[in-house]
Amino acid sequence: MQNILEVKNLSKKYKGFELKNVSFNLQKGMIMGLIGENGAGKTTTIKAILNIINSDDGNIKIFNLEMKENEKQIKEDIGVVLDDSFLSDYLNAIDINKVMKNIYQRWDENLYFKYIEEFKLPKDKIIKEYSSGMKMKLKITVALSHNPKLLILDEPTSGLDPIARNEILDILQEFIQDEEKAVLVSSHITSDLEHIADYITFISNGKIIFTKTRDELIDNYGIVKCSKEEFKKIKPKDFIKYKKNKYEYEILIENKNEFKKKYKIDVIDKATIEDIMIIYIKGEK
Amino acid sequence: MNRIKGLIIKDFLNLKTYRVTALFILILFATVSFINDDILSFIPIFIPLCAGMIGISSFNYDNITKSDRYILTFPVSRKDMVKSRYLYIFFITVIGEVLAVLLSIILQSIKQQSLVNVIEVLSISLGTFCGIMILQIFEIPIMYKFGAEKGRIIQMFTIVAIAFLISGVAISFIKISSISLEEFLYIMQKYGLIILTLVDIFLYFLSYKVSVKIFSKKEV
Amino acid sequence: MDIIISNSSDTPIYEQIKEQIKNKIVSNEIKAGELLPSIRSLAKDLRISVITTKNAYEALENEGYVETIPAKGTYVSNKNIKLIREEQLQKIEGLIDTAVAIAKISNISKKEIQDMLDIIYEEE
Known part of the structure; x- marks a missing residue:
């Protein structure tokens, strides 16, 4: 299947933080969740992909074109939602259309107002008076209204109630219905991505820990809970990391079924993405 | 070019919330100057000055929503952004200027019921305009360099510094070129506006180049 | 057509889908030659990942219950x-x-x- 986005060896050094050799690919028709703790480098990665910050090293290809050389052409086909930044707080939905139809060559006014109606967004209220859910839906509307092929969203569900979050996940799944498009969405609310994301890319402390399909993670990964004695019997090559709690050991394993064949331990739970994240970050080997 | 137009439209639409305040200030200025019988030293100076300040305030609007970062996700270059900002500030200052000229002429003709000195109004306005532009030549790169928050404070010092700088340049010019003060003032009176305008245009362009350079390295 | 998915179950979601569709084919609730929902629309309606749905369909295909015709969709197979x-x-x-x-x-x-x-x- 064809890649829509290729990130290769992306590196950027800041004081106190470094993005190190970040690489991953996103294929057509797929939703990729970019997860990681706050400050792990999710936003920096997204900014570097979009050439908003100059990376020190690395290469970005979007729609099979080099980003640095075809920036304007590529950006005509990308829709972006940023967590904490937008056009202005003092415009209303009608004003935004007036601005945006000059920005994108393929801006679709009718589509824009169709979404505005569908999401029940008031047209004449300034954005400052919107609720956070409405604001996010407006941002997504703007990101969708020039018919992009790639949607990049930075924390689109943070600060929203479950109902609004649900609606946003619906929009994303609707977006990839035709198989030519793809979504890259970062979030620290992992349960949102646990359902709809096809791929999960886990970034921690500026480095990619893994990119895996959702099914690989949820169906195979497991959390073993056991006593100290039982833990001592487990070979290091059979688990990823462990976390010592007050009353038990929590051990992250890559394959529940194989583990069950080798060891006689009763409690093996399904691992949620959150569990995996926590043990990777907090656990030891 | 369309994209730059879009960004300028954005800045103008941001002003919608200003409408009532702006109208109020305008009426206030008109009334005060009318009563004080001092139309020419008030209207053509303060209205464009306010317009220029409103223009610079676009940096504050951007700062509130961090719109620089968002705009860079569009097919818009950093250079486009700086260009649109310069054009917007220029346009809004011109609008303030035109408004001031019209208002001066109207108020004068009501008051004096005689021939209005249009030449005087225009030369005062052009003088102010050049002055405001000199301020902006420094203000805009400062805003890009230090951001809207810090920029505002630094800007105040700059205004004072510019005043000293200009008088300093003038004084040293007199000293070096061994022209008397009277001669200098005479020259300034006769050619001052033309010299000022030409220097302004050159510096405005230079200021734009500097801003592009600053903004292209800025982390947003 | 009802497909009921449990997130807390130990059975992987793709297997749950596979089993349920299989049962419907066997019980003749879905008839031979009938078109199944597209992978993407099923994923959307069940709110699950596209790859999960794809895995379920692939498993059904391997067991001979369905056939996929490129660019047309997945049908319940006749011959089996x-x-x-x-x-x-x-x-x-x-x-x-x-x-x-x-x-x-x-x-x-x-x-x-x-x-x-x-x-x-x-x-x-």
């Missing part, structure tokens, strides 16, 4: 319905075997079993 029926018949035969064996041990008559069968069958 007979085979499936045969499989089911064999399964029933096996179960009846056990039932009869138990009956013989316990001296339960053929008539009694037939009556029981009638009642249970009607109940369904």
Whole structure:
């Protein structure tokens, strides 16, 4: 299947933080969740992909074109939602259309107002008076209204109630219905991505820990809970990391079924993405 | 070019919330100057000055929503952004200027019921305009360099510094070129506006180049 | 068509989907030649990942229950319905075997079993 986005060896050094050799690919028709703790480098990665910050090293290809050389052409086909930044707080939905139809060559006014109606967004209220859910839906509307092929969203569900979050996940799944498009969405609310994301890319402390399909993670990964004695019997090559709690050991394993064949331990739970994240970050080997 | 137009439209639409305040200030200025019988030293100076300040305030609007970062996700270059900002500030200052000229002429003709000195109004306005532009030549790169928050404070010092700088340049010019003060003032009176305008245009362009350079390295 | 997915179950979601669609094909709820929902729309409606749905369909295809025609969609396959029926018949035969064996041990008559069968069958 064809890649829509290729990130290769992306590196950027800041004081106190470094993005190190970040690489991953996103294929057509797929939703990729970019997860990681706050400050792990999710936003920096997204900014570097979009050439908003100059990376020190690395290469970005979007729609099979080099980003640095075809920036304007590529950006005509990308829709972006940023967590904490937008056009202005003092415009209303009608004003935004007036601005945006000059920005994108393929801006679709009718589509824009169709979404505005569908999401029940008031047209004449300034954005400052919107609720956070409405604001996010407006941002997504703007990101969708020039018919992009790639949607990049930075924390689109943070600060929203479950109902609004649900609606946003619906929009994303609707977006990839035709198989030519793809979504890259970062979030620290992992349960949102646990359902709809096809791929999960886990970034921690500026480095990619893994990119895996959702099914690989949820169906195979497991959390073993056991006593100290039982833990001592487990070979290091059979688990990823462990976390010592007050009353038990929590051990992250890559394959529940194989583990069950080798060891006689009763409690093996399904691992949620959150569990995996926590043990990777907090656990030891 | 369309994209730059879009960004300028954005800045103008941001002003919608200003409408009532702006109208109020305008009426206030008109009334005060009318009563004080001092139309020419008030209207053509303060209205464009306010317009220029409103223009610079676009940096504050951007700062509130961090719109620089968002705009860079569009097919818009950093250079486009700086260009649109310069054009917007220029346009809004011109609008303030035109408004001031019209208002001066109207108020004068009501008051004096005689021939209005249009030449005087225009030369005062052009003088102010050049002055405001000199301020902006420094203000805009400062805003890009230090951001809207810090920029505002630094800007105040700059205004004072510019005043000293200009008088300093003038004084040293007199000293070096061994022209008397009277001669200098005479020259300034006769050619001052033309010299000022030409220097302004050159510096405005230079200021734009500097801003592009600053903004292209800025982390947003 | 109902597909019910449990997130807390130990059975992987793709397997849950596979089993449920299989049961519907076997029970003739979905008929041979019928078009299944597209991978993407099913994923959307069940709010699950596209790859999960794809895995389920691929497993069904491997077991011969469905066929995918590129650019058209996934259909319930025709040729295998007979085979499936045969499989089911064999399964029933096996179960009846056990039932009869138990009956013989316990001296339960053929008539009694037939009556029981009638009642249970009607109940369904």
